[in-house]
Amino acid sequence: MTNHESQFAIYPSIKGRRVLITGGATGIGEAFVTGFAQQGARVAFFDIQDEAARQLVDQIESNGHPKPDYIHCDITDLDAVRTSVLSTIESLGGLDILINNAANDLRQTVEEVTPESWDRLMAVNLRHQFFVTQAALPALKQSGSASIINMSSISWLIPSVGVPVYVTAKAGIVGLTRTLAHEVGKDNIRVNAILPGAIVTEKQRRLWLTPEYSAEVLANQALKRHLLPDEVVRLALFLAAEDSSAITGQSYIVDGGWA
Ligand SMILES: NC(=O)c1ccc[n+]([C@@H]2O[C@H](COP(=O)([O-])OP(=O)(O)OC[C@H]3O[C@@H](n4cnc5c(N)ncnc54)[C@H](O)[C@@H]3O)[C@@H](O)[C@H]2O)c1
Numbered sequence: 001m002t003n004h005e006s007q008f009a010i011y012p013s014i015k016g017r018r019v020l021i022t023g024g025a026t027g028i029g030e031a032f033v034t035g036f037a038q039q040g041a042r043v044a045f046f047d048i049q050d051e052a053a054r055q056l057v058d059q060i061e062s063n064g065h066p067k068p069d070y071i072h073c074d075i076t077d078l079d080a081v082r083t084s085v086l087s088t089i090e091s092l093g094g095l096d097i098l099i100n101n102a103a104n105d106l107r108q109t110v111e112e113v114t115p116e117s118w119d120r121l122m123a124v125n126l127r128h129q130f131f132v133t134q135a136a137l138p139a140l141k142q143s144g145s146a147s148i149i150n151m152s153s154i155s156w157l158i159p160s161v162g163v164p165v166y167v168t169a170k171a172g173i174v175g176l177t178r179t180l181a182h183e184v185g186k187d188n189i190r191v192n193a194i195l196p197g198a199i200v201t202e203k204q205r206r207l208w209l210t211p212e213y214s215a216e217v218l219a220n221q222a223l224k225r226h227l228l229p230d231e232v233v234r235l236a237l238f239l240a241a242e243d244s245s246a247i248t249g250q251s252y253i254v255d256g257g258w259a
Contacts, residue, residue, distance in 0.1 A: 150173050
């Protein structure tokens with residue numbers, strides 16, 4: 001079923017807009033790539049999972065939506081980030097919407113964290129959001145009306161354990177979002193953050209969604225069902241569209257009402 005046949009919103013202001021999504025090959029990022037393509041946007045995405053990315057591009061094209069561009073880019077390599085952002089802007093002919101999504105919620109206890117693993121986890125969870133944005137800013141300024149969406153998490157608002165560096169990075173993203181909103185507001189670029197709760201992606205199902213964790217999630221949520229990536233995408237579409245033209249510097253939670 002396409003969005004046009006479904007009960008969900010179509011945003012005329014997203015059609016034809018140029019969108020860059022980091023970490024778009026799987027999980028919530030895959031749903032972003034699909035969701036924006038369904039709206040008729042010109043989507044480019046970065047990832048390191050080439051096979052998953054190729055399958056996603058084929059699937060979107062075979063469904064008759066605009067074919068997204070996949071760029072292999074390790075977002076922890078800042079030279080590759082800069083080159084890839086610039087070549088993407090050139091091939092899209094500009095940029096209107098940026099979604100900083102790539103991350104890695106690798107479990108590591110307080111005792112296990114080393115200075116090296118701290119730097120690695122900060123690089124994959126926080127640092128790239130700044131540097132992708134920095135490289136994209138000249139094009140976003142030229143857009144005249146741009147939207148940046150930074151993926152944070154509720155993990156720093158709830159009693160999380162076992163992922164201290166990830167949680168620290170995800171809290172930092174909210175601070176980054178607030179200051180960037182003021183840095184770039186004069187150029188009519190909006191910057192907002194999304195804080196998902198427990199969203200059931202294929203990876204979450206495979207690695208973390210044990211019966212015990214599933215029960216814990218449902219006990220904590222007001223909504224007694226698991227949440228899906230498309231439910232995050234629908235907020236991102238709103239924040240990317242002109243429908244949210246006065247909203248910037250904000251953080252929105254999609255967690256089914258976590259206690
Ligand atoms: N799924 C959840 O429950 C949940 C909860 C809170 C926040 N989030 C946030 O939402 C976003 C998406 O979550 P997800 O569960 O789909 O994440 P995920 O870990 O499943 O996927 C992230 C994507 O980023 C890519 N990626 C990882 N390292 C990369 C690198 N070095 N270079 C380029 N790409 C890289 C992965 O290949 C993957 O396609 C993340 O920012 C995450 O922190 C997710």
